Amino acid sequence: MxxxxxxxxxxxxxxxxxxxxxxxxxxxxxxxxxxxxxxxxxxxxxxxxxxxxxxxxxxxxxxxxxxxxxxxxxxxxxxxxxxxxxxxxxxxxxxxxxxxxxxxxxxxxxxxxxxxxxxxxxxxxxxxxxxxxxxxxxxxxxxxxxxxxxxxxxxxxxxxQGAENVATTPAAPQKLYRVRKTWANAASQIGAYAYLKNAKLACPAGYSVFDESGKVIYKNDLQTEGMQATELKNLTPAELIKKVGPLFTKDQLQTGILASVSMAQFILESGWGKSKLTQNANNAFGMKKNLSGNTWPGSKWDGVKTIPMKTGEQTKDGKSYSIVADFRVYDCLQCSIGDHSAYLAGAKNGNKLRYEGLKGCKDYKKAATIIKNGGYATDVNYVSQLCRIIEQYKLTDYDVKAGGTGTDSKTATTTTTKKKTFQVKVTANDLRIRRGPGTNYAFTGRYTGKGKFTIVEERNGWGRLKSGAGWICLTVNCVTRV
Missing domain, CATH: 3.40.80.10 (Peptidoglycan recognition protein-like)
Known part of the structure; x- marks a missing residue:
């Protein structure tokens, strides 16, 4: 009854x-x-x-x-x-x-x-x-x-839905480890991971890893204890790469910017971490106070501290000249790396991303070309210089592999990204599409509608639509694999 x-x-x-x-x-x-x-x-x-x-x-x-x-x-x-x-x-x-x-x-x-x-x-x-x-x-x-x-x-x-025996004990759902600033601040969530190891790697300074009940499993306190550029002053190239490499692997897990390319930029632009700007300001990439597309989200700079420095520039035809500019001062190298990646991932030229296609790119030559074409550097040989450094010092060893962890964890047990194409069936008219694989990405303003759709990439429970419209959540009840 x-x-x-x-x-x-x-x-x-x-x-x-x-x-x-x-x-x-x-x-x-x-x-x-x-x-x-x-x-x-x-x-x-x-x-x-x-x-x-x-x-x-x-x-x-x-x-x-x-x-x-x-x-x-x-x-x-x-x-x-x-x-x-x-x-x-x-x-x-x-x-x-x-x-x-x-x-x-x-x-x-x-x-x-x-x-x-x-x-x-x-x-x-x-x-x-x-x-x-x-x-x-x-x-x-x-x-x-x-x-x-x-x-x-x-x-x-x-x-x-009328299933029988609903009074029986249900199977436990998949446990996910969530990376947030606080449990209550769900909007700060970077991602949810099936394996604790990957969640820790993706956890930036000032964030924590929580289990499904909201308990803190791991806390990254590097915001106040981050690496200082002065620690790099007397290191050989091999020693420096070994010391900072894991920072770039971790950054790739958080931002999608290829570790080898970011590390090559760091080596080139900071003189192996020994430039005056890097040593005095923890500024590893020559990030100026004001940059083109200066409204990107996720900046790690406090917006206040700067230092004036003389810097060399080039015209489009290769002629050199110098200017004095204000450069950003960071609390630590992790902040500098994070701010640089946030810029590459989010800076815009009008309504279009300045470095469109860079986030998630796994080809270092293509990534370097996207950065140069986006107007990042005036040096006409910038792409070849980056590629030479990457190849000479085998920096691709620090890129996030299919296992999702890079060289600082050789026992990876899961993948954060899957490229196998498959179809899903959507039974809701109002499944919203996001610009990236997670709730921290903005909505595109479009919906899938009901029907079958082809997914060309899967990442952390999100699928990228073949049409190019964006990403949809694959774990909601209205989405099933065909």
């Missing part, structure tokens, strides 16, 4: 009209102190005690109580912490179900009641299972925390 949804407490309080139902979002609440069941929560909304925070239906182990008309939007999606569907599933197109989880309640009964209520709403509004989401999907908040703590979301999705 289906759970009867009690409608005695329906109110327009804290809601607004013009709701068009596309999604159903599951939450849970355990912080309301006027009672121990869903009826009290529904009544609280009816009386206006939730101050704008709401849901449509409250469910616990005793029953279900509707508090807001389904035709009206409720304030339940909240603030975005990096949710993959934020802005797609919103207060105006999503019905909210709150599972009440006060102390002493019967979890399994409440779980099954929530399944039943969800199925009723799916049938009523023709919502398929791919459009039933966790609050976590919408805003990256750990909600519904009770269901997530029991690792039961996969079981919930199977149950609403």
């Amino acid at each position: 289906s759970v009867k949804i009690n409608t005695d407490f329906i109110s327009n309080q804290n809601s607004y009209d013009n709701q068009v139902v596309k999604y159903i979002c599951v939450h849970n609440t355990d912080n309301y102190n006027h009672g121990a069941n869903a009826k009290c929560h529904a009544k609280a909304q009816h009386d206006g005690n939730f101050s704008g925070y709401s849901a449509h239906v409250y469910v616990d182990d005793t029953g279900a109580y509707q508090a807001t008309p389904y035709s009206r939007g409720a304030w339940h999606i909240g603030v975005n912490y990096g949710g993959r569907l934020f802005g797609i599933a919103n207060n105006r197109n999503t019905i909210g179900i709150e599972v009440c989880v006060q102390a002493g309640y019967n979890y399994e009964k409440a779980f099954l009641n929530a399944v039943d209520v969800c199925k009723q709403l799916m049938k009523k509004y023709n919502v398929d299972a791919d459009h039933v989401i966790q609050h976590y999907d919408a805003c990256a908040k750990n909600c519904p925390s009770a269901i997530r703590a029991h690792k039961d979301w996969a079981r919930f999705k199977k149950a609403i």
